[in-house]
Every structure is written in structure tokens, then in C-alpha cells.
Amino acid sequence: MTQDVEMKDHPPPPTPSQLVSSAVPPTLQHLKEIASLIETGSYTKEVRRVARALRLTKSLRRKLTVPVLSAFLDFALAPGSQAHAQLSVYLPKEDEHMEVDTATSANQAPVKHLLPELEIYCYLLVLLFLIDQKKYNEAKACSSASIVRLKNVNRRTVDVIASRLYFYYSYSYELAGDLAEIRGNLLALHRIATLRRDELGQETLLNLLLRNYLHYNLYDQAEKLRSKAPRFEAHSNQQFCRYLFYLGKIRTIQLEYTDAKESLLQAARKAPVAAKGFRIQCNKWAVLVRLLLGEVPERTVFMQKGMEKALKPYFELTNAVRIGDLELFRNVAEKFAASFSADGTQNLIVRLRHNVIRTGLRNISISYFRISLADVAEKLRLKSLNPVADAESLLAKAISDGAVDATLDHTNGWMVSKETGDIYSTNEPQIAFNSRIAFCLNMHNEAVRALQFPPNTHKEEGSAEKRRERQQQEQELAKHIAEEDDDDF
Known part of the structure; x- marks a missing residue:
């Protein structure tokens, strides 16, 4: 009887499929899940799914290695495609790569047809890896190849990934010290985004162009571009914060201190908590503008958590x-x-x-x-x-x-x-009170404009299953909306 009990305590032997799945690295498995999410968003034309995939990529960025990227390229791209050949050049061959390939080849399904979203996403992953490895020349070449591919793709589900590629395209050239080389290409990309009604790409490229001009102290050219660029409601909080910061710098140089102060303080308030470097820059310029206006900033401005040394x-x-x-x-x-x-x-x-x-x-x-x-x-x-x-x-x-x-x-x-008179007999208290009321009303109006509602909510006759799916999407969106991408700053 004791032998029977002992035999029952032993677990059953693992199946071959379980052995293969246990050999797959968790980072590669997460990338495959992100790829399936992008594929679903491409077929259903849901931009939110693609945006969620990019947010999930943030936690995997530091875990990217050459074997994992090579295995993912073999999974997502066709072996003989142009994108696979271009991206494989930037990933040196290693022995670990062969181990990952043999472990994942058993459960790897053949690719039916190549999705542009997955292809552009692979470009983004390799570009992030090259920038983190400080291979700036390779990053420049990879980003240029991705931009050439992007010019031939006109799909709204690609716009979210394209906006990130635009940013890292400019960032790679800035790290290499060749930011002036891509100014003409950025202008051409902005024109293409305008013709395609890609508003997220427009505001991203506008900020990149303003950063390009301000990097070389070309404030007049930056103001001319900003004044003539098409205006619309902001789609990204990060891009809107950058625009306010660049606008504040331009206004400061043009001696328009009142408008500059409002833009800089608004950029510092709207910036996410994780973007500490960006908020420090906003506070530095805001302090100088307030001093130029004859005001004295409060002591609490310099005692913000994590900013004492920088300020x-x-x-x-x-x-x-x-x-x-x-x-x-x-x-x-x-x-x-x-x-x-x-x-x-x-x-x-x-x-x-x-x-x-x-x-x-x-x-x-x-x-x-x-x-x-x-x-x-x-x-x-x-x-x-x-x-x-x-x-x-x-x-x-x-x-x-x-x-x-x-x-x-x-x-x-x-x-x-x-002799000094009574200050309350002047108009200064009334002016200060009026400015505070205007600030509160402006904040209320911006909060109302920021409210988002699902399209055609009043016309939808959804079943309980659709309602549960919508609630799940709203919960996931609320969970990830606070995870701002601090790398963009």
C-alpha cells in the first residue's frame, strides 16, 4: 500500500509540447503575444490595440538581446523578405541564436502574408536595441531604412508605430551629432503626413522640426514653421507637452515673457511624473521667465522631489x-x-x-x-x-x-x-484675482475637452458579450494610461 501511494505522488512525465514551450524565453513569448495583438488590431482596424502593444513593449525594452530579436524576426517576417534581410544585418550571429531557433522551430507557424504593422514594429524593435547598445551609426542606417519603408505605407493602424519611429529616427541622428542632415527629410515627412491626414504624425514631426531648429538656435525659422503649420486638437499628451515647451522657448527669445510663462508652466503641469528630466527643463526656463517678468518664484518650486540638485x-x-x-x-x-x-x-x-x-x-x-x-x-x-x-x-x-x-x-x-499708498486702493488686487479666475476657467475647459467617449455609443445595440468586452478594454486602457513612456522625454 505504501508503494502505491508513493507511485501516485509522482507527477506525470511532461509532453514534448510542454518541453518546447518551457524552453521558449519569456521575452520572446511576450513579443509573440504583442505581435498577435498588433495583428488583431490590424485586421479589426483598432488603433487602441496597436497603441497598447507599444505600451507593453516598454517593459521588454531592456530585456532585448540578439538571440531573442533574431528568433522574433524569423517568427514575424518571411525568411526571404527584404525587411528580414535588412534587419538581420544589424544582429550578429551567435551560438545562442541557434539554440533559440531549434527550441522554437517546432511550434512556429508559417507566415501567410506579411503585415505592414508587424514589419514596421520589427524595425522599431531593432532600432531601440541599437540605440540602447550605443551603436549610433547602425541606428542611423536602420532608422533611414525604416523611413523609406514607411513612405510607401498608408494605413491608420501604422500611424501609432510610425510616430515612434519618427522620434527615434531624429533621436539617433541627434545622438550621432548629425541632426541637420535630416531636416529636409523631416519636412518631406511632415508634408506626407499632412496629405494623409495623419494628425499624430503631424504633431510628432512638427515637434521634431522645432527641436531641430532650436538645437541650432534658429528661432526665426522655428516660429515661421510653427505659425504656418496646420492646427488641430492634440492626440498625444507627450507631444502636446513638447509643443508647449518649444513654444515657451520661442516666446522667451522673442521677449514675449507673459505668453512664454503660461506655456512653460502648462507644459510642466501636464508632463507625466516619470518624465523628470523634461519637467526639470520646463522649471528652469519658467524660473528665468518669471524673474524677467519681475516675479519671484516660490521656494517650493526648487524643493520638488528629485529636482533639488538640478535647480x-x-x-x-x-x-x-x-x-x-x-x-x-x-x-x-x-x-x-x-x-x-x-x-x-x-x-x-x-x-x-x-x-x-x-x-x-x-x-x-x-x-x-x-x-x-x-x-x-x-x-x-x-x-x-x-x-x-x-x-x-x-x-x-x-x-x-x-x-x-x-x-x-x-x-x-x-x-x-x-510715500507708499494703500495697495488695495489700486487695481493690482483685482488684476491678480482676475488672472486666477481665468486660470481656473481655462483648466475646466481643457478638462471638458479631454473627455473621450466611444464612437456611436447611443446607437450601439450590443449584447452582453460586447458589453463585457468593451468594459474589459476600458479597464485595460485605464490601467495602462498612467504608464507614460518616459523614454520619449
Whole structure:
């Protein structure tokens, strides 16, 4: 009896199919599931399925290896196709590749016909692998080949994958330092996307072109392109955030600080939490714009989680501008000159010198009812051949601009401040209250416009099965909508 019990405890031997499935790497199995999802989305013409496949690819990006990619190319592409031949060149042959092939050849079904979505997706996978391996020259060649193939494909289910390929196409050339070479090709792709009514591709390519122009400080060309490009509602939150950031940079250089501040703050608020580098850049430019407007950013801006170290130079710069100390401002500018040059904000730092002087004059006018021009020059720490004359000219300019409420006594060489009145008797509280109300109304209108409803919901006469399927899709969409692709930033 004990022997019978012992024999029953042993599990049955595995079948050959179970042995083959256990030998398949999990990354390859996940890629096959993503391929089936793309295939289903292609046949049913559901763009959401293709977008979901790209979101699932994010978790597999760091697990891509040469054997897995080679096995997946053999699975998804026809062995004698042009795409298979092109992509196989970028994947060196290894011994592990043969092991994966023999393990998966038993359950590999023959490909009936090649789907453009799967072909473009294979280009994207190989391009991501080459960029992660820092093979930028190979990445440039692979991305160029994918763009040539994309020009001959006009399907709406390909647009989502194409927008990612456009981004990494530009990114690979930027990493190689050859961003100017593809400017004409990006313009041609934008024209093709406009003719095909590919709105997601249009906004992606527009942002890439703006980034291309701003990379070489061609702000006039960027503004001309932005003003003449077709406008429509944004389809991607990431692309809309980038557009707002580039628009804020253009407006800042054009001295339109109020519009620049609104665009930069909106880009920082709308950016996903995972895109920390992008939000840091938005906050850097927003801090400078607010300083140029005469405002002092709150301390909490510089104490955001994970941004303290990156925003430290701008915190010390803000402190110098707030105090109005010209010597301290000069020391901070020299101390962090390398950081400001890397951020491309050196020209804005030079503009801030005038604001520091105005802030110092304002503080002096509030502290003293009457003060000599020599003392003003000493407190401002003006270094010139004739500091008194410079202080007098600066005071005259500040008084004419309304920054300082005082008068100049040229005979005695004095600055006489006027008595400060009640601020609530002016229009400043009303203006501040009106700006806050406008901000709340704008946020409410954007939230209403962002609401999405399934098409023809009121006309659909679905059964319980369709209703369950729709609810499952909505749950999956809600689950993955928060997983923003931080690699895009």
C-alpha cells in the first residue's frame, strides 16, 4: 500500500509540447503575444490595440538581446523578405541564436502574408536595441531604412508605430551629432503626413522640426514653421507637452515673457511624473521667465522631489535677483556658467542683470526716504569709471518705467522716495484675482475637452458579450494610461 501511494505522488512525465514551450524565453513569448495583438488590431482596424502593444513593449525594452530579436524576426517576417534581410544585418550571429531557433522551430507557424504593422514594429524593435547598445551609426542606417519603408505605407493602424519611429529616427541622428542632415527629410515627412491626414504624425514631426531648429538656435525659422503649420486638437499628451515647451522657448527669445510663462508652466503641469528630466527643463526656463517678468518664484518650486540638485543654480540666482545684489548675481553667474551654457540659458542670464539693478533700486527706495546718488552706487556695487553718473541714469530709467516711485534731485544729487499708498486702493488686487479666475476657467475647459467617449455609443445595440468586452478594454486602457513612456522625454 505504501508503494502505491508513493507511485501516485509522482507527477506525470511532461509532453514534448510542454518541453518546447518551457524552453521558449519569456521575452520572446511576450513579443509573440504583442505581435498577435498588433495583428488583431490590424485586421479589426483598432488603433487602441496597436497603441497598447507599444505600451507593453516598454517593459521588454531592456530585456532585448540578439538571440531573442533574431528568433522574433524569423517568427514575424518571411525568411526571404527584404525587411528580414535588412534587419538581420544589424544582429550578429551567435551560438545562442541557434539554440533559440531549434527550441522554437517546432511550434512556429508559417507566415501567410506579411503585415505592414508587424514589419514596421520589427524595425522599431531593432532600432531601440541599437540605440540602447550605443551603436549610433547602425541606428542611423536602420532608422533611414525604416523611413523609406514607411513612405510607401498608408494605413491608420501604422500611424501609432510610425510616430515612434519618427522620434527615434531624429533621436539617433541627434545622438550621432548629425541632426541637420535630416531636416529636409523631416519636412518631406511632415508634408506626407499632412496629405494623409495623419494628425499624430503631424504633431510628432512638427515637434521634431522645432527641436531641430532650436538645437541650432534658429528661432526665426522655428516660429515661421510653427505659425504656418496646420492646427488641430492634440492626440498625444507627450507631444502636446513638447509643443508647449518649444513654444515657451520661442516666446522667451522673442521677449514675449507673459505668453512664454503660461506655456512653460502648462507644459510642466501636464508632463507625466516619470518624465523628470523634461519637467526639470520646463522649471528652469519658467524660473528665468518669471524673474524677467519681475516675479519671484516660490521656494517650493526648487524643493520638488528629485529636482533639488538640478535647480540649485537657479535657486541661488533667484536669491541674488530677489535681494538685488549685483555682486552676488555676478558671482553666481560665474560659478554656474557651465550649467547655464549646457541648458542654453546663458543669454537669459545676461538679460537678468537689468532686473537685478531695478530690484536693488526698488529696495533702496523703500528703505530710504532720501539718499545720495553716491550711496546708491555703493549699495548697488556698480563697477565703472563714473558710478554716480551710472546710478543717476539707471534711476532715471527705472522712474520712467514705473519700477521706482521716486524723484531725482539733480541739484543736490539725491533720490527722494514718495510715500507708499494703500495697495488695495489700486487695481493690482483685482488684476491678480482676475488672472486666477481665468486660470481656473481655462483648466475646466481643457478638462471638458479631454473627455473621450466611444464612437456611436447611443446607437450601439450590443449584447452582453460586447458589453463585457468593451468594459474589459476600458479597464485595460485605464490601467495602462498612467504608464507614460518616459523614454520619449
